Amino acid sequence: MNHSADDNIKIRVSDLSFSYRNRPVLKNVTADFAENSITAITGPSGVGKSSFLMTLNRLWEDLPGASMKGKVEIRLQGRFRDIYDRSMALTELRKKVAMVFQTPNPLPMSIRKNMAFPLKLAGERDKTAINARIEETLRMTNLWDEVKDRLEDDARALSGGQQQRLCIARALILEPEALLLDEPTSSLDRGSTVIIEELLTGLKERLTILVVSHYLEQVMRISDRVLEFADETIVSG
Amino acid sequence: MRRGILEKLTVWFSWAAGVTLLSAVSVLLCFLLLKGHEALNPALIFGETPPLRALLLRERVFDGLFPAVAGTLSLITLSIAWAIPVGITTGIYLAEYAEGRVKSALDAFFDVLAGIPSIVVGLFGFAASVFLHRHFSGRIGPCLLISSIALSFLVLPYIIRTTQAALEGIPRDVRLTALALGATRLQNIFLVLLPKSLSGIMSGIVLAIGRCAEDTAVIMLTGAVASAGIPKSLLSQYEALPFYIYYISSQYTDPAELTRGYGASILLLFLCAALFSAAYGIRKGLTHFTLYRP
Numbered sequence: 189m190n191h192s193a194d195d196n197i198k199i200r201v202s203d204l205s206f207s208y209r210n211r212p213v214l215k216n217v218t219a220d221f222a223e224n225s226i227t228a229i230t231g232p233s234g235v236g237k238s239s240f241l242m243t244l245n246r247l248w249e250d251l252p253g254a255s256m257k258g259k260v261e262i263r264l265q266g267r268f269r270d271i272y273d274r275s276m277a278l279t280e281l282r283k284k285v286a287m288v289f290q291t292p293n294p295l296p297m298s299i300r301k302n303m304a305f306p307l308k309l310a311g312e313r314d315k316t317a318i319n320a321r322i323e324e325t326l327r328m329t330n331l332w333d334e335v336k337d338r339l340e341d342d343a344r345a346l347s348g349g350q351q352q353r354l355c356i357a358r359a360l361i362l363e364p365e366a367l368l369l370d371e372p373t374s375s376l377d378r379g380s381t382v383i384i385e386e387l388l389t390g391l392k393e394r395l396t397i398l399v400v401s402h403y404l405e406q407v408m409r410i411s412d413r414v415l416e417f418a419d420e421t422i423v424s425g
Numbered sequence: 426m427r428r429g430i431l432e433k434l435t436v437w438f439s440w441a442a443g444v445t446l447l448s449a450v451s452v453l454l455c456f457l458l459l460k461g462h463e464a465l466n467p468a469l470i471f472g473e474t475p476p477l478r479a480l481l482l483r484e485r486v487f488d489g490l491f492p493a494v495a496g497t498l499s500l501i502t503l504s505i506a507w508a509i510p511v512g513i514t515t516g517i518y519l520a521e522y523a524e525g526r527v528k529s530a531l532d533a534f535f536d537v538l539a540g541i542p543s544i545v546v547g548l549f550g551f552a553a554s555v556f557l558h559r560h561f562s563g564r565i566g567p568c569l570l571i572s573s574i575a576l577s578f579l580v581l582p583y584i585i586r587t588t589q590a591a592l593e594g595i596p597r598d599v600r601l602t603a604l605a606l607g608a609t610r611l612q613n614i615f616l617v618l619l620p621k622s623l624s625g626i627m628s629g630i631v632l633a634i635g636r637c638a639e640d641t642a643v644i645m646l647t648g649a650v651a652s653a654g655i656p657k658s659l660l661s662q663y664e665a666l667p668f669y670i671y672y673i674s675s676q677y678t679d680p681a682e683l684t685r686g687y688g689a690s691i692l693l694l695f696l697c698a699a700l701f702s703a704a705y706g707i708r709k710g711l712t713h714f715t716l717y718r719p
Contacts, residue, residue: 250604283607293602295617306606362607
């Protein structure tokens with residue numbers, strides 16, 4: 189095995205099978221994902237792209253009727269860890285492997301509270317530290333100038349594209365090492381889509397990004413690699 | 426063509442149903458007001474006693490409904506206080522934790538509980554008070570405590586079901602939002618799911634308040650009496666508005682007494698309306714507090 193290539197791997201999935209309500213969704217999927225890259229996952233709907241993302245942060249465990257077999261290892265803080273091992277705390281994993289959903293899902297509270305929410309969940313109490321983190325993350329996602337004067341406004345008053353960028357910022361505030369996005373631009377107009385694509389491209393030097401997408405153009409524009417899913421497995425990539 | 430007629434008929438039928446309902450309610454209200462308006466004065470509540478002295482519990486009210494109002498209010502407060510913690514936690518358990526067989530068994534169990542006639546619950550409360558009287562203390566008999574516990578059993582299904590339905594109705598995306606951000610299951614329930622379901626839960630509580638206010642079968646077997654003054658302790662007997670209405674309508678001796686019975690009915694309606702508005706007020710405040718607190 190090529191050692192240097194191995195060094196570059198962030199996520200390693202082996203023999204992964206997934207079923208939902210006794211219907212097989214994924215069968216024996218094996219794939220590696222390189223660090224600091226954007227991988228696009230495409231394919232027709234219903235072939236398990238979203239399910240695949242959820243196996244990487246174990247979010248499927250909160251869906252009744254889902255079950256999984258196989259192994260997922262992710263290099264966290266420089267060390268490969270089996271994320272399904274007992275030693276892996278679920279909340280710790282989800283802080284390191286963040287996720288953004290198809291429809292922007294800000295919580296019904298102010299922009300500032302949305303941003304502070306993951307920090308509060310993690311037990312951070314220091315107000316100054318929280319505010320500094322919020323500003324830093326909003327700047328990183330190019331949202332700061334647009335929202336700095338209205339941090340106390342309801343986050344749902346933002347435009348769809350801004351909401352989705354807020355959700356990305358919220359996912360990034362705990363400094364994850366990987367970011368999973370499930371069709372993040374499918375509910376947005378073209379302008380917002382381009383802004384988010386640029387944002388993702390800029391983020392890639394910080395973390396490993398997996399993005400499920402229907403749009404071929406988008407896939408071509410931003411991804412370093414494309415995995416195509418069909419019939420419960422990867423057909424190319 | 427046929428289809429058009431059917432469609433029109435459906436619309437007409439819906440309208441007719443709505444109008445029937447509205448007129449039934451208005452006829453009821455008008456009837457009550459017509460029959461009872463003469464009795465609507467401070468004397469209905471406070472009798473000969475000066476209202477302020479009665480409210481401050483300085484002087485006992487003899488020929489007014491003040492003790493019955495106080496009894497009904499304490500009964501509702503206590504029953505709801507027992508039912509809310511048990512009902513909401515059971516609802517959370519059913520919606521978020523119970524699975525498979527346990528869940529379907531409990532679902533069936535609570536359906537049965539919801540179907541138990543109130544007179545049977547009353548009988549059980551009565552039997553329990555007799556048992557306690559014999560085996561624990563002669564001081565325990567039918568009383569406010571026993572009534573409120575029996576009533577809370579009666580209204581538990583409302584609160585359990587509405588809590589469960591509200592939680593289960595939360596869309597998957599919202600349910601996963603906090604979890605994906607590293608929330609524990611409990612954090613997710615308390616910080617996102619419960620605040621989201623508050624209005625559903627509150628409507629269950631409003632239903633439960635209404636049920637506690639009107640129920641007569643349970644309380645007549647477990648501690649409500651025609652004359653007791655305002656309730657002195659959890660272990661004392663008490664007066665209640667629905668019991669007074671029942672009693673007066675079956676035992677009245679002159680038209681004036683019957684008019685007072687109608688007056689009591691109007692009072693009970695007002696009381697319920699006041700409690701409902703309080704509940705809605707609390708709901709609004711609480712939702713705001715849980716979601717927007719600093």
